[in-house]
Amino acid sequence: MDENEVRRVEEGLAAEPKPPPMNPSEDEKRGGDRVVDEGMKVEGSSKLEETVGGKPEEVLPPVKQRSKRVxxxxxxxxxxxxxxxxxxxxxxxxxxxxHSPWNGCTLADFVMPFFLFIVGVAIALAFKRIPKTNDAVKKIVLRTLKLLFWGIILQGGYSHAPDDLAYGVDMKKIRWCGILQRIALVYFVVAMIEALTAKRRPTAQDLGYISIFTGHHWQWIGGLIAFVIYMTTTFALYVPDWSFVAHNPDEPPKRYTVICGKRGHLGPACNAVGFVDRQVWGVNHLYSMPVWSRLKACTLSAPSSGPLRPDAPNWCRAPFEPEGLLSTISAILSGTIGIHYGHVLIHTKEHRERLKQWIAMGLGLLVIAIILHFTNAIPINKQLYSISYVCFTAGAAGIVFSAFYVVIDVWGFRxxxxxxxxxxxxxxxxxxxxxxxxxxxxxxxxxxxxxxxxxxxxxxxxxxxxxxxxxxxxxxxxxxxxxxxxxxxxxxxxxxxxxxxxx
Known part of the structure; x- marks a missing residue:
């Protein structure tokens, strides 16, 4: 297998490999090579061995089979x-x-966390074996930079595809955040933890429900740090009044002021997620068409898009970044949960045991999310990437992934x-x-x-x-x-x- 093919297998982008046929008689001549780790590698001897006639015969090098692709x-x-x-x-x-205009979860709201979940699973498989940590770190940094570059090109405002044939962006208004940028940052954090803790990770098979967590505790410590930063900032940060300038095609630019002066607010106008992005990126560099404009408070066409109401609050016209900095910190948890599913896949051989751990975690996350949402403690909210949203979408991802695994990899209905x-x-x-x-x-x-x-x-x-x-x-x-x-x-x-x- 050449270098490019190995790389594709590691990153989940190659075709389903077919193991080379093995003749049993040839296997005996090669010193009794044996397949271990479910076809992941073949162990044997490459030294000179004595034949029956007493003449030395060089045993061929061990045959390495390709990874069994999931x-x-x-x-x-x-x-x-x-x-x-x-x-x-x-x-x-x-x-x-x-996308849901604010609280709640629709079909569109599953896309981003599903991406991050599968990124986590792929990281666990790609970095299962790390011969050289420095090479792995270089690979992670390079891939992160590529994702950031393409994210800014595609969603920063330079591309006006597909309807507008013009191109180019005013650097005063370029959007720094986006889908690929969020994936890049989550990938960087989760993959770096995986690479830098390779020597401390367990190598044993069939880890139990608890040992699978303790064996990869550095990933969960990283997730816990992200959780603490997000929750502390969300509920402790003071959000003052703020203003912005609206640029409408048929009207001259007009400045609006949003009255806040609150802490722990989870509504559209005065949340800490928006405040952090306004301070870090600047209000002109945020997404100019947020989905909250489809709320009943903003338009009579709700939940569809439509003209703003005459009495619509000022924040209905304001920009908001759905892939912002603080919400991306929360999104690290989606990648952390995904890599846990990957660890279960690596350390558990039996289909039944894998599914038990996957489904149990998925159902547990769904229950936590439903309790938080319907008690109104922390509503499910994609724009804020709330903790209940992390649990709900990650739990759903785990259930769907498990169902796909049963149908495709266990039953073979591909x-x-x-x-x-x-x-x-x-x-x-x-x-x-x-x-x-x-x-x-x-x-x-x-x-x-x-x-x-x-x-x-x-x-x-x-x-x-x-x-x-x-x-x-x-x-x-x-x-x-x-x-x-x-x-x-x-x-x-x-x-x-x-x-x-x-x-």
Whole structure:
């Protein structure tokens, strides 16, 4: 296996490996090589041994088999990409699947924590063996920088895909935060802890319910530190009054003031999450179209987008960063829980024992989240990335991951999920081209007379909307067939050709 293929296996981006056939008679001649650790490696002797005739014969070097690939990892990653495309491009037509305007959890609110969960699982597998710590640290830093770079390019405001054919961003208003930036920071923290504590990690198999935690306690200490920082800042930080300038296309710029003077506030206007981002990044560098504008207090069209009410509070017009600094610190817990599932996968051989630990933790997290939410102690809130939101989405991720594992890896029903595996193997490509609209923007660049007369718009209107006589249903079907199915086929072709785009 060459170096690139090893790297793809480690990062969950290579095809399902097929172990080389082994002839039993040849196995005996090689000194009785034996397979250990469920096909992860083959041990044997490479020294000269005596044959029956007394002549020395050189035994061939041990044959190293490829890692037995967990197909659930790719399928779960592919599911997350599919959900992102669905809610991003069909959420405007079906607001019930779009992000919750504030408290609560919708289909769109599962995307980010599912990403971070699977990042954690992949880290555990990728850094299971670390020959050289310095090389691992360099790899982590380089990958983090790549993710940050692409995040700023795609979501910082430079790219106006897919509808606006212009490009470029005013550095005075560039958005520093985004999806890839959050993934980069969570990956950096969780992966660095995993790499730097490699020598202190247990190597035994079949760790129990408690020993799996104590054996990897440094990851949980990191998660605990993130929890303490988030909770202390959220409930102890004083949030003063603040102001911002709204830039509306049809109106001159106008300054608005939001009255606060509170601590521990979990509403849209005066929470510590927004205050930290305004202080660190500056109000001009935050996301300018927050989902809270769909609240009843802001628009009569709630929960859909619409014109603001005449009596809407000032904060309805304000920017807010959903992937900000303090909420990213809380998001580290999603990665920590994900890496715990990866540790269970590594240290537990039996399917039944893996599922027991996974499902027990998933159900426990769901119960904690429901109690916190319905007692109104800490509501489930994606914009704040509240602790109840961490528990609820991580618990759901654990249950879905366990279900995928049973169906795909235990029962072997892979065929219905192959398109998810293909997308998961080329997740970065599909994210950039489909979820961020880069491919659609390229196609839109070739139009006839008017930018609206492009192939993408023609297909959406004449093949889907006009045929079904419904803008909503036509939009949904366009997303399912012209985007998700299309990129599933493209990913399958690339997989057959052995082409993968990774960072």
């Amino acid at each position: 197909a659930t990892l790719d399928a779960f990653r592919g599911l997350t990409i599919v959900l992102m495309i669905l809610v991003d491009d069909a959420g405007e037509a079906y607001s019930r699947i779009d 065929t219905p999920f192959l398109f998810l595996e293909w997308i998961g193997m080329n997740a970065m490509l599909v994210f950039v081209m489909a979820a961020q609209g880069i491919f659609a923007a390229f196609v839109n660049g070739w139009y006839y007379e008017d930018p609206k007369n492009s192939l993408v718009n023609w297909i959406q209107k004449h093949v889907f909307v006009d045929v079904w006589h419904s803008q909503r249903l036509g939009t949904l079907l366009y997303v399912i067939f012209a985007e998700i199915t299309f990129w599933g086929v493209i990913s399958g072709i690339l997989h057959k050709l052995g082409i993968y785009w990774k960072l």
